[in-house]
Amino acid sequence: MKFKNYLESITGIGIYPLISLLIFVVFFGLVTFYVIKGNKKHFEKLSNLPINDNETN
Amino acid sequence: MELQKFQYDNKTVKMFAYATILWGLVGMLVGLIAAIQLYLPAANMSLPYTTFGRLRPLHTNAVIFAFVGNGIFMGVYYSLQRLLKARMFSDLLSKIHFWGWQLIIVLAAATLIMGKTTGKEYAELEWPIDILITLVWVVFGWNMFGTIIRRRERHLYVAIWFYIATFVTVAMLHIVNSIEIPVSFWKSYSWYAGVQDALVQWWYGHNAVAFFLTTPYLGLMYYFLPKIAQRPVYSYRLSIIHFWALIFLYIWAGPHHLLYTSVPDWAQSLGVVFSVMLIAPSWGGMINGLLTLRGAWDRVRDNVGLKFLVVAVTAYGMATFEGPMLSLKNVNAVAHYTDWIVAHVHVGALGWNGFMTFGILYWLIPRLFQTKLYSEKLANMHFWIGTLGIVLYAVPMYWAGFMQSSMWKDFTPEGQLKWQFMDTVTKMIPFYIARSVGGALFLVGAILMTYNLIKTIKVGTFLEIEEDQAPALVGEYQSHSKDHWHRWIERKPIQLMIVSLVVVAIGGLIEFVPVFLVKSNIPTIVSVKPYTPLELQGRDIYIREGCYTCHSQMVRPFRSETARYGEYSKAGEFVYDHPFQWGSKRTGPDLAREGGKYPDSWHYNHMLDPTSMSPGSVMPTYPWLLEDQLDANSTIAKIKAMKRLGVPYPEGYENNAIKDMEAQAKEIAANLKKDGIETLPDREIVALISYLQRLGKDIKAEGLKAQK
Numbered sequence: 001m002k003f004k005n006y007l008e009s010i011t012g013i014g015i016y017p018l019i020s021l022l023i024f025v026v027f028f029g030l031v032t033f034y035v036i037k038g039n040k041k042h043f044e045k046l047s048n049l050p051i052n053d054n055e056t057n
Numbered sequence: 058m059e060l061q062k063f064q065y066d067n068k069t070v071k072m073f074a075y076a077t078i079l080w081g082l083v084g085m086l087v088g089l090i091a092a093i094q095l096y097l098p099a100a101n102m103s104l105p106y107t108t109f110g111r112l113r114p115l116h117t118n119a120v121i122f123a124f125v126g127n128g129i130f131m132g133v134y135y136s137l138q139r140l141l142k143a144r145m146f147s148d149l150l151s152k153i154h155f156w157g158w159q160l161i162i163v164l165a166a167a168t169l170i171m172g173k174t175t176g177k178e179y180a181e182l183e184w185p186i187d188i189l190i191t192l193v194w195v196v197f198g199w200n201m202f203g204t205i206i207r208r209r210e211r212h213l214y215v216a217i218w219f220y221i222a223t224f225v226t227v228a229m230l231h232i233v234n235s236i237e238i239p240v241s242f243w244k245s246y247s248w249y250a251g252v253q254d255a256l257v258q259w260w261y262g263h264n265a266v267a268f269f270l271t272t273p274y275l276g277l278m279y280y281f282l283p284k285i286a287q288r289p290v291y292s293y294r295l296s297i298i299h300f301w302a303l304i305f306l307y308i309w310a311g312p313h314h315l316l317y318t319s320v321p322d323w324a325q326s327l328g329v330v331f332s333v334m335l336i337a338p339s340w341g342g343m344i345n346g347l348l349t350l351r352g353a354w355d356r357v358r359d360n361v362g363l364k365f366l367v368v369a370v371t372a373y374g375m376a377t378f379e380g381p382m383l384s385l386k387n388v389n390a391v392a393h394y395t396d397w398i399v400a401h402v403h404v405g406a407l408g409w410n411g412f413m414t415f416g417i418l419y420w421l422i423p424r425l426f427q428t429k430l431y432s433e434k435l436a437n438m439h440f441w442i443g444t445l446g447i448v449l450y451a452v453p454m455y456w457a458g459f460m461q462s463s464m465w466k467d468f469t470p471e472g473q474l475k476w477q478f479m480d481t482v483t484k485m486i487p488f489y490i491a492r493s494v495g496g497a498l499f500l501v502g503a504i505l506m507t508y509n510l511i512k513t514i515k516v517g518t519f520l521e522i523e524e525d526q527a528p529a530l531v532g533e534y535q536s537h538s539k540d541h542w543h544r545w546i547e548r549k550p551i552q553l554m555i556v557s558l559v560v561v562a563i564g565g566l567i568e569f570v571p572v573f574l575v576k577s578n579i580p581t582i583v584s585v586k587p588y589t590p591l592e593l594q595g596r597d598i599y600i601r602e603g604c605y606t607c608h609s610q611m612v613r614p615f616r617s618e619t620a621r622y623g624e625y626s627k628a629g630e631f632v633y634d635h636p637f638q639w640g641s642k643r644t645g646p647d648l649a650r651e652g653g654k655y656p657d658s659w660h661y662n663h664m665l666d667p668t669s670m671s672p673g674s675v676m677p678t679y680p681w682l683l684e685d686q687l688d689a690n691s692t693i694a695k696i697k698a699m700k701r702l703g704v705p706y707p708e709g710y711e712n713n714a715i716k717d718m719e720a721q722a723k724e725i726a727a728n729l730k731k732d733g734i735e736t737l738p739d740r741e742i743v744a745l746i747s748y749l750q751r752l753g754k755d756i757k758a759e760g761l762k763a764q765k
Contacts (some may be wrong), residue, residue: 016567020327023563024305031301035294047289047296049140049214050280 060526061209063139067523071149073131076159077414078507080127083166084119085500091116092476092493095644096486098667098677106170108677110603114181115169118510120406121179121269123162128414129273130158130197133220136280137204137419140214142527146203150196157193163185173243176600176636177258179265180234184245194231194688198224205550209527213550215296219276221550222304222557225267234261241691244597248702252319255639260311260568265305270405274413275303278346278370285362285420291348295341297303302338304327304557306331314382316393317613317640318753319628324568325386332384339377346370361436365416368444372408376401381626391466393645394609399457400451407447407499415439415506422510426517426577435509443502449495457488466617474620478646483673582629585755587704588748589719590692595748598696598741600638604678609640610649610752615737623650623753630756633704644678652751657725658732660746682742689739697763 091112094100101108138145145151164186168174174181182190201224205213234257237245249257270614283290290296312320312328347370350357357363379401382393423430430436464484467475588596599605612618614625627647631637655663655670662669665683667676696711722738724747729736736743 016323016327019566020309020567021330024215027560028298028302028303031298035297038294043293044289046192046214047293048283049210049212050136050216051289055339 059528061529062524062526063142064142064523066134066148066151067520067521068426069145069148069180070131070135070421071154071519072155072422073127073134073426074396076155076420076610076744077124077127078418078503078510080119080123080162081411081414082500082503082507084116084124085116085496085503085617086117087112088116089493089496089500092489092496094677095675096489096493098675102164103668103678103680105172105602105679105681105704107292108602108679110606110677111170111174113174113606114174115166115602116180117179118165118169118181119162125270125274125410125414128410128417129223129269129277130154131421132277132281132417133201133273134614135202136216136277136284137220139525140210140217140280141204141208142210142525143204143208146200146207146247150200150203154196154200157189157196161189161193164189171243172601174600174603175235175237175245175247176603176605176638177254177261179262179640180231180258181509183243184235184237184239185242186633187231187237190231190390191228193230194224198228200548202554209529210397211530213553214280214291215290215300216276217550218280218300218553218557219272219279220301222555222561223268223273223276223462224273225558226264226304226308228457229558229565230261230268231693233565234258235513236550238698240694244266244691245710246567246695246698246702247636248671249635249637250664250702251488251634251637252321252628254634254637255315255318255631256312256320256324258637259314260308260565263311263314266309266402266405267310268304270410271307272304272584273412273703275299275342277413277417278366279541280345281417281420282349282363282366282370284355284358285366285416286350286356288349288353289673291345291351295345299338299342301560303335303342305560305564306335306338308333308561309568310384310385313389315639316384316386317615318611319626319631321628325697327568329384329386333381336381339380340374343370343374343377343725346373348726361422361430361433361440362416362435362452364440365412365419368440369409369412369416372404372412372447376409379404379448390613390615391462392458393613394641395458396454396485397462400454400458400643403450403454404447407450411499412443414441415503418506418510422513423517425520428513428517429510431512431516435505439502439505439509440499442505443571446495446497446499446502448493449498451495453488453491453495460484461489465588465621466615468617468620474617478621479673482645482675486675560765574715582627582632584758585630585632587633587699587706588751589721590696590714591721591747592686592751593695593699593748594689594692594718595744595746595751596638598682598745599748602682604648605638605640607640607642607644607676609643609647610648610660611639612647618647622647624756627756630753633699635699635702635704645674648749648752651751652750652754653757656732657728657750658734660733660749661729661736664745682745683736683740685741686737687744689715689718733754 090100090107091109094109094112103112134145164184168183169181173183175183201220203495205217236248238248239245247254272335278298279290309331310328313332316325316329347367350363350367358368381399382388383401419430419436461481464481469475486623612622612625619625634703659670661683663671664679666678667674692714693711696706696714700706700711719738722743725743726736728736
């Protein structure tokens, strides 16, 4: 059998997973930072949104 | 500030609720019939329309897009209005959305049993329906964003983020995966071929799970769980992380459906890494849901809706733990193609989606009809029967999966495969029976619910006009001095949509770009030739009958598979496969190397009565293939479409195609005659035989040449 795995030999393919991991880590870091630093009252207000709607029955 | 009065649109919510219940019953019933056919193939009544290969896509489409789809819209239309303090943007759009979606479902059901299918799992619907889905989906989005823009609550609660991400991602997935070239009104070929088609399809397939079965239902969880329990979600912070991490990671995970296949190694690894990381946000979400009930578990005891929700969230946790595990290559090597996967998806479908829907319905219907639930006792019975049904479904399937896999991989001390494939089939029968009992119990539960809810509706009066009031949002938002970039997203739906789209598109692009560059990089394998016209027609019959629902065409590079089926599959073998037919389940054996294994007459007899050739087989009979005449006239259009897709048929070949086809058909008919079988060469069976005899032959020829 002389078939090779043609798709393995794309030059510089390693950069793709690297970029993706980097983007994720940076974004995740930013969100985490925001969430930790964020205003507690603000979050409390938000989390009460489903409960505070006026009950008609 | 002046309060504005407005009315909620409850009617659309009610209609979606009814549709959810109706299609849920239909989808489950079809599933049950399909499950019974696995041990009682005669239950197809020898009709094409009721045969497993067509019922299985009907079942999956009905449950995903009809049952869960309507469930999503029911929940979104209810919660969105209340979270935003606004009526749905347009009654007309709501109407078009509702009836358009039901029309899609009816068309889908009719075409699927007619055998009109693209042959791509969970995306089987043909191109006219694909276009209709796109239009109706846009109507849904338009209505949703219109409502958001007219809202009276500045901040968008996290549930709405999940809805927005769902809208934008499903749109992207559906359009990209449905690019196809029409051959006729009900027939098209995927624009992609082979490896590329597989990657696009499972990017879609996996994210259909992510963005149709998961994110919208997480949105529902974040609304209805706090709502029913009357307490805020455990941690709003966690829900923000849950949202971003989940949509970010999910989009990459598709290739874990293709481990050990001919998909490039780096793509497989990418899929594995992101799938494993997915466990973090998924469990974050589950914990957030369950801890919302901390200190309030007494309410779970008294509230049947909450009971369903708790089991749903727990099932979500189980399925999302199992998912990453199944994505590990060594686990996947065992589980893939077996009934383990069937168990896995049903923990999600029955537990997470099913129970979440039931829980919401038990809470919502009495509320919409201003009354109490007809019978709490009956609902509790439903809860226990349903739970028992899930267990009885899942446990035998897990067991069956392990057993199947270990039998496939078993060698004798002499180094021979220990079991014939047929041995592994007959061993499955008791498990299939047990599974159908589990499924039947689940259905019985749903019927009890339907009865209970109808009784509730009969007693109550529908709350057509539900008024509420809230101050209008006026002027520009005065930002806090220490305002944060994320708040900018939280307030602005369009920004949120764009950021979500960017987040999910990055994943898609990085996965695809290299693979699309690949086409030019694949040196043509000389021996891999386009299908002959007859083989192409046979292939379309293979697709029409849904053979891929039970047979794979992908030999993985394991000793157990090369010993059983032959040389493992190479990427270059599939360059003319529009669509690819690798399959995802081996109820029957792999067919990638089927060509030349048996004489033509074997296939003829096997299609007429599989047990005559392989005693113990659970394959249904296909008597109509022997009688029906092949639609020869479609050949020209098919060859033309293939040429447009880049398949290298010679110039003007469409004009010779029918002649070539007839010649090849006569050859096969003559072959059959030698074995004492009289058939006209223009029957469908002849085309199918030509295709089955072609499978894997190209590479065999190459092997022979190399040996010489």
